[in-house]
Amino acid sequence: MNDMTAAGFTGTRTDVVIDRLSLAFDGVALFDQFSAVFPSGQTTCLLGPSGIGKSTLLRAMAGLVAPDAGRVQGGDGAPLAGRIAYMDQSDLLLPWLSARENVLLGARLRGETPDVAAADRLLARVGLEGHADKRPAALSGGMRQRAALARTLMEDRPVVLMDEPFSAVDALTRFRLQALACEVLAGRTVVLVTHDPQEALRLGHRLLVLTGSPAQLDESPVPHGSPPRAPTGGDFPARYEDLMTRLAVGDAGVPA
Amino acid sequence: MKGVRLIVTLGGLFVLWQAIVWFSGAPPYLLPGPVDTLRVLFGRAGFITGHAGVTLAEILIGLGLGTVLGIASAVVIALFRPARRWLLPILVTSQAIPVFAIAPLLVLWLGYGMASKVGMATLIIYFPVASSFLDGLRRTDPHWIDLAQTMTGGPKRRPLAVLRYVRMPAALPALASGLRVAAAVAPIGAVVGEWVGSGAGLGYLMLQANARVQIDLMFAALITLAALAVALYFTVDFVLRKAIPWQPDTLPQTNP
Numbered sequence: 001m002n003d004m005t006a007a008g009f010t011g012t013r014t015d016v017v018i019d020r021l022s023l024a025f026d027g028v029a030l031f032d033q034f035s036a037v038f039p040s041g042q043t044t045c046l047l048g049p050s051g052i053g054k055s056t057l058l059r060a061m062a063g064l065v066a067p068d069a070g071r072v073q074g075g076d077g078a079p080l081a082g083r084i085a086y087m088d089q090s091d092l093l094l095p096w097l098s099a100r101e102n103v104l105l106g107a108r109l110r111g112e113t114p115d116v117a118a119a120d121r122l123l124a125r126v127g128l129e130g131h132a133d134k135r136p137a138a139l140s141g142g143m144r145q146r147a148a149l150a151r152t153l154m155e156d157r158p159v160v161l162m163d164e165p166f167s168a169v170d171a172l173t174r175f176r177l178q179a180l181a182c183e184v185l186a187g188r189t190v191v192l193v194t195h196d197p198q199e200a201l202r203l204g205h206r207l208l209v210l211t212g213s214p215a216q217l218d219e220s221p222v223p224h225g226s227p228p229r230a231p232t233g234g235d236f237p238a239r240y241e242d243l244m245t246r247l248a249v250g251d252a253g254v255p256a
Numbered sequence: 257m258k259g260v261r262l263i264v265t266l267g268g269l270f271v272l273w274q275a276i277v278w279f280s281g282a283p284p285y286l287l288p289g290p291v292d293t294l295r296v297l298f299g300r301a302g303f304i305t306g307h308a309g310v311t312l313a314e315i316l317i318g319l320g321l322g323t324v325l326g327i328a329s330a331v332v333i334a335l336f337r338p339a340r341r342w343l344l345p346i347l348v349t350s351q352a353i354p355v356f357a358i359a360p361l362l363v364l365w366l367g368y369g370m371a372s373k374v375g376m377a378t379l380i381i382y383f384p385v386a387s388s389f390l391d392g393l394r395r396t397d398p399h400w401i402d403l404a405q406t407m408t409g410g411p412k413r414r415p416l417a418v419l420r421y422v423r424m425p426a427a428l429p430a431l432a433s434g435l436r437v438a439a440a441v442a443p444i445g446a447v448v449g450e451w452v453g454s455g456a457g458l459g460y461l462m463l464q465a466n467a468r469v470q471i472d473l474m475f476a477a478l479i480t481l482a483a484l485a486v487a488l489y490f491t492v493d494f495v496l497r498k499a500i501p502w503q504p505d506t507l508p509q510t511n512p
Contacts, residue, residue: 082409092403095502096425106407109417
């Protein structure tokens with residue numbers, strides 16, 4: 001259908017629209033009539049203090065949590081089911097499957113003929129050439145996240161939702177994975193939940209900070225240039241200041 | 257090293273046994289010594305092996321039937337909500353009735369032949385297999401289920417595929433625990449069946465030898481039964497370890 005190893009996504013792009021969403025968790029209204037638009041083909045980073053509902057919002061967008069009211073839909077007004085790939089902070093690789101079989105899991109679940117050659121191409125693309133037959137236990141943390149990224153790409157969905165995908169790996173591995181993710185996810189609508197301001201500033205076309213309860217959106221400016229940005233020089237330090245200030249304001253009411 | 261340990265353990269037990277015989281001064285028709293017992297064991301090896309073969313066949317057929325029935329019940333209960341309400345009480349009841357209590361009934365219904373013993377072994381094996389596998393099916397990592405849902409395009413889409421590719425493999429380590437218990441208790445079922453009424457098998461042999469005060473023969477049969485049970489357990493354990501290589505053994509390892 002399309003050559004997934006070429007840079008960028010070539011399918012039909014879509015905005016993600018959150019329309020007057022209300023959602024309570026344990027009796028606390030996390031979102032009340034909350035609306036937002038995540039523009040197509042861009043990476044939007046969602047930040048905010050723990051417990052503000054970032055992951056819950058992401059899960060609602062993925063269709064994993066039913067909202068009490070409101071909708072999440074594509075820019076065309078159609079539901080997003082089947083147009084979403086989801087990546088968690090843990091790799092969620094199935095331990096009994098090889099890296100290749102993990103990448104092919106989606107096809108197996110949908111009863112499609114698994115495209116082994118495409119899986120191997122994607123594994124090579126994320127730097128796992130020669131590791132396709134290994135089980136997750138035989139891979140390092142960084143390699144497992146690469147395999148998870150390949151699985152996400154194999155789904156070939158226009159929307160990719162990521163919940164702190166690189167938080168469990170060391171700093172250098174994280175830095176490399178960010179560059180890789182930025183490259184391979186180009187053209188997709190990416191919503192990235194992260195705790196790491198530097199990651200957000202490197203990868204985001206937009207930075208959104210969730211504050212308060214029920215949550216409100218506060219947009220923080222991004223540095224010049226397109227992602228992945230170098231974390232030094234230019235206006236990166238200044239934007240880092242901006243973002244930290246906004247996070248501190250958002251965090252004021254929450255005990256540390 | 258393993259072999260040496262086995263020989264030392266067995267040797268130690270035999271010395272202890274002989275010591276008890278010497279110091280208690282028990283007559284050989286009440287407590288035969290290890291030498292007498294071994295003489296009977298090897299002198300009538302063909303005779304004892306014949307009966308052991310019958311018991312082993314009952315155990316293996318029971319193990320097979322109990323496992324198949326147990327797995328099938330667990331899957332049905334896991335898949336269909338009404339089945340949970342209807343079948344779960346039956347599952348528990350099947351274990352609440354002591355096998356000893358229904359052994360005479362089974363012999364009455366299924367006859368003195370192998371069928372009643374197989375039935376007994378099946379019954380005793382069924383519960384640990386069904387309950388442990390059901391437990392495993394229930395406890396699939398919810399994040400894996402979330403991932404599967406984003407892949408299939410929504411909750412409750414393609415439940416059979418999710419069962420086959422995610423839930424069932426994830427439950428295999430739990431099933432293995434049940435099978436280990438089953439392998440350990442299976443001989444009980446067969447022997448109890450033989451005690452109640454039979455014309456062959458180690459249980460029958462023990463009962464006959466006991467009635468004729470051939471205690472050395474009874475001891476020989478008992479040793480054979482123990483060896484059979486231990487061999488069965490370790491065979492099952494070995495096969496399960498080979499079949500589920502991704503399940504890590506996190507106990508501190510000693511040199512085998």
